[in-house]
Amino acid sequence: MKCAELLFSGQKVHHVTLPSQSEPCEYHQKKVLLFLLEKCIKTKFKQAINAVLLRPGILVLINDADWELMGELDYQIQDKDNIVFISTLHGG
Amino acid sequence: MDQEVCSLKALLKDKEEEISALKNKLAQLEQGHASVLKLHDKVTPIRPLTVKTALSNEDIMRYSRQLLLPELGVKGQLNLAKTSVLIVGCGGLGCPLAQYLAAAGIGRLGLLDYDEVELSNLHRQVLHGEENQGQAKALSAAGSVKRLNSTVECIPYHLQLTPENALQLIQQYDIVADCSDNVPSRYLVNDACVLSGKPLVSASALRLEGQLTVYNYQGGPCYRCLYPVPPPPETVTNCSDGGVLGVVPGVMGCFQALEVLKLASGLSSSCSPQLLMFDAQNLRFRSIRLRPKQADCAVCGDNPSVTRLVDYEAFCGSAATDKCRKLNLLSKGQRISVQEYKSIVDTSVPHLLLDVRPLVEVDICHLPISLNIPLSGLEERRSEDIRLLQERISQLKQQMAGDGQPAVYVICKLGNDSQKAVQVLEKMSGSEVESIAVKDICGGLMAWAMNVDPTFPQY
Numbered sequence: 001m002k003c004a005e006l007l008f009s010g011q012k013v014h015h016v017t018l019p020s021q022s023e024p025c026e027y028h029q030k031k032v033l034l035f036l037l038e039k040c041i042k043t044k045f046k047q048a049i050n051a052v053l054l055r056p057g058i059l060v061l062i063n064d065a066d067w068e069l070m071g072e073l074d075y076q077i078q079d080k081d082n083i084v085f086i087s088t089l090h091g092g
Numbered sequence: 093m094d095q096e097v098c099s100l101k102a103l104l105k106d107k108e109e110e111i112s113a114l115k116n117k118l119a120q121l122e123q124g125h126a127s128v129l130k131l132h133d134k135v136t137p138i139r140p141l142t143v144k145t146a147l148s149n150e151d152i153m154r155y156s157r158q159l160l161l162p163e164l165g166v167k168g169q170l171n172l173a174k175t176s177v178l179i180v181g182c183g184g185l186g187c188p189l190a191q192y193l194a195a196a197g198i199g200r201l202g203l204l205d206y207d208e209v210e211l212s213n214l215h216r217q218v219l220h221g222e223e224n225q226g227q228a229k230a231l232s233a234a235g236s237v238k239r240l241n242s243t244v245e246c247i248p249y250h251l252q253l254t255p256e257n258a259l260q261l262i263q264q265y266d267i268v269a270d271c272s273d274n275v276p277s278r279y280l281v282n283d284a285c286v287l288s289g290k291p292l293v294s295a296s297a298l299r300l301e302g303q304l305t306v307y308n309y310q311g312g313p314c315y316r317c318l319y320p321v322p323p324p325p326e327t328v329t330n331c332s333d334g335g336v337l338g339v340v341p342g343v344m345g346c347f348q349a350l351e352v353l354k355l356a357s358g359l360s361s362s363c364s365p366q367l368l369m370f371d372a373q374n375l376r377f378r379s380i381r382l383r384p385k386q387a388d389c390a391v392c393g394d395n396p397s398v399t400r401l402v403d404y405e406a407f408c409g410s411a412a413t414d415k416c417r418k419l420n421l422l423s424k425g426q427r428i429s430v431q432e433y434k435s436i437v438d439t440s441v442p443h444l445l446l447d448v449r450p451l452v453e454v455d456i457c458h459l460p461i462s463l464n465i466p467l468s469g470l471e472e473r474r475s476e477d478i479r480l481l482q483e484r485i486s487q488l489k490q491q492m493a494g495d496g497q498p499a500v501y502v503i504c505k506l507g508n509d510s511q512k513a514v515q516v517l518e519k520m521s522g523s524e525v526e527s528i529a530v531k532d533i534c535g536g537l538m539a540w541a542m543n544v545d546p547t548f549p550q551y
Contacts, residue, residue, distance in 0.1 A: 056319060056320070056321035056323050056324070057319060057323030057327065057328075059318070059367075059380075061380055064378060064379070064380055065380065065381040066318075066367075066380060066382045066383045068383035069381060069383055086369065086380075088296070088303070088319060088323065089297060089298045089301060089302070089303050090272075090273065090274060090275050090278060090296055090298075090330070091184075091296055091297055091329070091330055091334070091336060091341075092181050092183050092184055092185040092270075092271045092272055092273040092295070092296055092297060092331075092341060
């Protein structure tokens with residue numbers, strides 16, 4: 001699997017401020033993911049959307065936990081949350 | 093002159109093969125004398141391990157430093173001696189893993205690899221030496237392990253793990269370590285472990301990153317729970333394409349050894365399922381809490397649909413090897429051989445040679461007349477790359493004095509990326525750049541080195 005950061009213009013870490021909403025601490029996960037992608041990806045936008053939301057072999061982590069443990073798309077994102085996309089490695 | 097060099101090179105290659113075959117035979121004979129190291133080319137039943145009830149004086153001396161650990165102690169050491177471990181893949185991960193398990197006094201090691209030792213393996217596959225080139229990796233690894241600890245029973249398997257032989261083999265071992273290098277093997281090993289109820293200690297490494305997880309252990313998830321669907325083959329990078337720093341699989345193989353030793357000795361492994369990630373660039377470890385076993389998992393779930401091993405190459409859409417895939421994207425008319433390109437160079441036909449490899453590979457070696465624009469630059473229409481291309485094409489056109497379309501030949505390492513580049517360039521031709529005649533050079537620079545210029549480096 002190509003390293004996930006290659007889809008994000010080679011940059012490993014992105015700091016993102018979410019747009020303010022009526023209820024500040026409650027963002028719908030899916031919106032946030034799309035927002036992150038829009039914010040962080042300068043090129044290959046479609047490819048990256050597929051990569052993160054649809055492509056098999058990528059784990060989404062929220063604060064060092066598998067997002068499956070956090071309710072996946074239902075998780076309400078909090079301030080200072082750390083979201084990481086990991087691509088599985090297969091080499092040996 | 094060139095022909096003479098080529099024929100000498102071919103002769104030398106024949107002789108080298110002969111030498112390595114002889115070395116192989118000699119090594120087998122020598123090792124056959126020292127102990128019983130027979131290279132297995134198929135799976136056969138093995139006798140159960142003899143159970144040690146007490147440590148000998150020699151054992152006590154050899155293992156004294158770890159016997160002093162209350163967490164291990166004599167009981168743990170005896171547990172190690174009665175455990176058998178199957179190592180799938182004797183490469184960058186399998187070598188340090190086998191080494192530490194043998195040093196620690198594991199009872200039996202099954203060492204499986206279908207490949208032979210190559211020069212490009214030695215920077216990371218540290219059980220093999222220069223003299224082992226051409227030898228079966230399983231045998232080379234077994235020889236090194238035996239030199240380290242002759243009391244460990246080693247069974248080298250020179251074969252490919254397949255849906256037909258995997259269950260029979262894995263059933264004979266207590267713990268399985270996945271040190272393979274490709275996606276189909278990872279699913280195959282996982283399913284075989286689930287079906288035969290064996291814990292799977294799995295690691296992987298690429299470039300400057302490594303990952304480690306223990307699957308199918310104490311009700312935890314299996315590989316498929318995490319990755320129910322294999323990744324699209326074109327998104328998978330292997331070590332021969334993406335590169336790997338030798339110490340990275342070294343570190344991960346050592347972690348695998350640690351987890352196997354904990355499982356084998358009775359020291360419980362880290363309780364909740366986790367994924368350990370190693371970022372060598374920033375020297376950082378990250379430990380990820382993983383989902384539990386999934387009720388809807390295709391192989392370990394409540395109603396499994398996979399109840400016997402299937403065709404994993406078809407399931408994953410790729411071959412069970414880390415060798416590069418050969419793409420076939422173009423028609424015959426769009427490609428020329430390296431020999432044909434050689435005659436174009438020799439007869440000084442005006443043309444542009446475009447090398448589409450990444451810069452890091454161009455730095456290793458390139459043909460002097462080539463222009464380097466990486467495939468990604470073409471695909472993304474990077475403005476400085478396109479400008480450079482336009483410039484070079486108009487120069488060529490002037491040189492040709494308006495005589496038909498300028499000829500562009502595209503080359504890369506093996507002839508896969510160059511085909512993609514030809515497709516991109518054909519779309520650009522006549523609009524983004526002047527109208528050009530583009531052709532792919534079949535087999536790339538490695539074919540050039542093999543068939544035209546034996547002094548050109550291979551990597």
